[in-house]
Amino acid sequence: MPIISVLSLKGGVGKTSVVLGLAGAAVSRGLASLVIDLDPQGNATSILRTHKTKSTVADVLAHPTRATIEAALTPCDWEVGPGEVDVLAGHSNVIRFDSWTGQAFRPKLAKALQQLDGYDLVLIDCPPSLGALTREALAASDLALVVTTPSYFGAQGVERAVEEIKEIQRTVNPDLTFAGIVVNRVRSVAEEHQYRSDELGTIYGKSALLKPFIPDRIAVAQAEGYGQPVGMVKTAGGREVADIFQGYLNQLLRK
Numbered sequence: 001m002p003i004i005s006v007l008s009l010k011g012g013v014g015k016t017s018v019v020l021g022l023a024g025a026a027v028s029r030g031l032a033s034l035v036i037d038l039d040p041q042g043n044a045t046s047i048l049r050t051h052k053t054k055s056t057v058a059d060v061l062a063h064p065t066r067a068t069i070e071a072a073l074t075p076c077d078w079e080v081g082p083g084e085v086d087v088l089a090g091h092s093n094v095i096r097f098d099s100w101t102g103q104a105f106r107p108k109l110a111k112a113l114q115q116l117d118g119y120d121l122v123l124i125d126c127p128p129s130l131g132a133l134t135r136e137a138l139a140a141s142d143l144a145l146v147v148t149t150p151s152y153f154g155a156q157g158v159e160r161a162v163e164e165i166k167e168i169q170r171t172v173n174p175d176l177t178f179a180g181i182v183v184n185r186v187r188s189v190a191e192e193h194q195y196r197s198d199e200l201g202t203i204y205g206k207s208a209l210l211k212p213f214i215p216d217r218i219a220v221a222q223a224e225g226y227g228q229p230v231g232m233v234k235t236a237g238g239r240e241v242a243d244i245f246q247g248y249l250n251q252l253l254r255k
C-alpha cells in the first residue's frame with residue numbers, strides 16, 4: 001500500500017489537481033485508492049463529492065484509532081470505474097493540528113494508517129505550508145512528491161520542501177523517498193517557463209523532474225467544476241493531461 005504525499009510550500013500550484021489526477025489514473029486501471037484530505041480548505045473532499053462522515057481527518061489526528069479512521073472514510077461519488085476511490089474526509093478544524101505545540105513530534109496519521117489496509121494506493125493532499133500537517137503526511141508516507149509551477153517563487157518553494165523531506169527522513173521516517181518534482185501549468189511557448197524548468201533540472205538533477213511536464217489546460221479546471229476526473233473531460237486537453245497522469249502513476253508505482 002504505497003502512501004504518497006503531494007506537497008508544496010507555495011499555494012495554488014496544483015497539489016490537489018495532482019492528487020485527483022493520480023486518483024483518476026488509478027481508478028481507470030481498476031485500483032482501489034484512498035485520498036486523504038489534510039488541507040483545512042477541504043478542496044479534495046468537495047471535488048470528490050463525498051458523503052457526510054461521522055468523523056473527519058481532524059478526529060483521526062486527535063484519536064488515531066481504527067474506529068475513528070473507519071468513521072472518517074467515505075466512497076467518492078465519481079461515476080467512473082473500474083476501480084474505486086475512497087476519501088478520508090477533510091475538515092476546516094484540522095488547522096488546529098498545524099501549529100507548533102512545543103512538544104516532541106509524535107506522528108498521529110502514521111499511527112492511524114498502520115491500522116488500515118485494503119488499498120492499492122494512498123494519496124495525501126497537503127495544505128500549502130510546511131507546518132505540522134505536512135509533517136504528519138511525510139511521517140506517514142513512503143513517497144513525497146513536490147509540486148511547483150515554473151516560476152521564481154515556485155522554485156524557492158521547492159527548495160524548502162526538499163529540505164523538509166530530508167529533515168523528516170533524518171528524524172522520524174528514514175523510509176521516506178523523495179519521488180521527484182511535478183512541474184505544473186507549463187506554457188510551452190513561454191521562455192520564462194522553459195528557463196525555470198531547466199533551472200530546477202540543474203539544481204535537483206533532470207531525473208528528479210517527472211516527465212512530461214503538465215501543460216496549462218482549461219480541462220483541469222473544468223474537471224474540478226464537474227467534480228469528475230480530468231479524463232472525463234472529452235477534449236484534447238483532457239485526454240492529454242489524463243495520459244500524463246497515467247505515466248506518472250506508472251513511474252510512482254515503480255519507486
Ligand SMILES: Nc1ncnc2c1ncn2[C@@H]1O[C@H](COP(=O)(O)OP(=O)(O)OP(=O)(O)O)[C@@H](O)[C@H]1O
Nearest residue numbers: 011012013014015016017128185215216217220221
Ligand atoms: N495544469 C493546469 N492547467 C490549468 N489549470 C490548472 C492546472 N493545474 C491546476 N490548475 C488550476 O489551478 C488552481 C489551483 O490548483 P490546485 O487547487 O490543484 O492547487 P493547490 O496547490 O492544491 O492549491 P492550494 O495550495 O490552495 O491547496 C485550480 O483552479 C486548478 O483548476
Ligand SMILES: [Mg+2]
Nearest residue numbers: 015016039043
Ligand atoms: Mg489544494
